[in-house]
Amino acid sequence: MKELVELKGLTRRFGKKTAVAGIDFALKEGEFVGLLGPNGAGKTTTIRMLTGLYKPTAGTIKYHGRDFFENQKEIKGYIGVVHQYSNLDRDLTAYENLSLHCILHGIPKDERKKKIEEALEFAGLREYRDRQVKTFSGGMKRRLVIVRALLHEPRILFLDEPTVGLDPQIRRSLWDLIVKINQLKKMTILLTTHYIEEAERLCERVMIINEGRIIADASPEALKKDLGRYVLEVFHEEGIEERLFQTKEEALEALKNCKETCKIREVTLEDVFLNLTGRRIDV
Numbered sequence: 001m002k003e004l005v006e007l008k009g010l011t012r013r014f015g016k017k018t019a020v021a022g023i024d025f026a027l028k029e030g031e032f033v034g035l036l037g038p039n040g041a042g043k044t045t046t047i048r049m050l051t052g053l054y055k056p057t058a059g060t061i062k063y064h065g066r067d068f069f070e071n072q073k074e075i076k077g078y079i080g081v082v083h084q085y086s087n088l089d090r091d092l093t094a095y096e097n098l099s100l101h102c103i104l105h106g107i108p109k110d111e112r113k114k115k116i117e118e119a120l121e122f123a124g125l126r127e128y129r130d131r132q133v134k135t136f137s138g139g140m141k142r143r144l145v146i147v148r149a150l151l152h153e154p155r156i157l158f159l160d161e162p163t164v165g166l167d168p169q170i171r172r173s174l175w176d177l178i179v180k181i182n183q184l185k186k187m188t189i190l191l192t193t194h195y196i197e198e199a200e201r202l203c204e205r206v207m208i209i210n211e212g213r214i215i216a217d218a219s220p221e222a223l224k225k226d227l228g229r230y231v232l233e234v235f236h237e238e239g240i241e242e243r244l245f246q247t248k249e250e251a252l253e254a255l256k257n258c259k260e261t262c263k264i265r266e267v268t269l270e271d272v273f274l275n276l277t278g279r280r281i282d283v
């Protein structure tokens, strides 16, 4: 697979604060990659540099081997982005919101109607096309924002915490939409999240970011395998002790010899994060 975007030594400081501390990675065409990290890890700052909203303090970004900042106008056409706080015009209808995006992106007038109708269909919002967005649920708004980002047919879609604040059932329906975009439209996706389950379920490759640095980069399976497949949780008065095992048999053996209350569960990316940083991702 061809490399779509490659960054080297990417750094962004705000005064004395280093938000992104020299990161390197490349994304291949069609890949679905997660950038997983806690609040303040540098996820949004990374996305903002990759989409041209922030200038890096240092480092390079190349799309198809060409420098982003030297060819920004053209490369921006490659990029679809759903920002963490992306919004729609509440007083406009779904159709009008999509139409506005087409105008802003210079999509020729005779192509707009077809593209908008396809987008509404893809998002499952066809019957709501003429309703004002202010009548939409949180999940419907998110679906509309996501398909809006695809109207100009980008090569890569950046999704910054696309399901934050949504309840679990709605989150799942958004996952289906996002997977469909990757699979059916063969779209390269970089998704940021601090939800462990989201990264595990959706992404074929996960980069873990902490304090502006990428501290792990592999498939969820590979990240977990390095640690051990099973966790034995031992409930002590002073807290839970977690022991890691490669096989279920080993964990069961240890469980048998356990005098305290014990429980076996499978390793998650939360354990990987804890092992790498000494803390949990969501606190």
Ligand SMILES: Nc1ncnc2c1ncn2[C@@H]1O[C@H](COP(=O)(O)OP(=O)(O)OP(=O)(O)O)[C@@H](O)[C@H]1O
Residues within 6 Å of the ligand: 014, 017, 018, 019, 037, 038, 039, 040, 041, 042, 043, 044, 045, 046, 084, 194
């Ligand atoms: N415009 C800014 N001015 C000053 N500091 C900033 C600015 N933007 C981000 N930061 C700081 O840089 C660090 C990284 O922020 P960033 O928003 O990239 O993190 P994040 O991983 O997206 O977090 P969250 O999960 O909360 O969205 C944080 O400590 C943040 O306070």
Ligand SMILES: [Mg+2]
Residues within 6 Å of the ligand: 043, 044, 045, 084, 160, 161
């Ligand atoms: Mg953020």
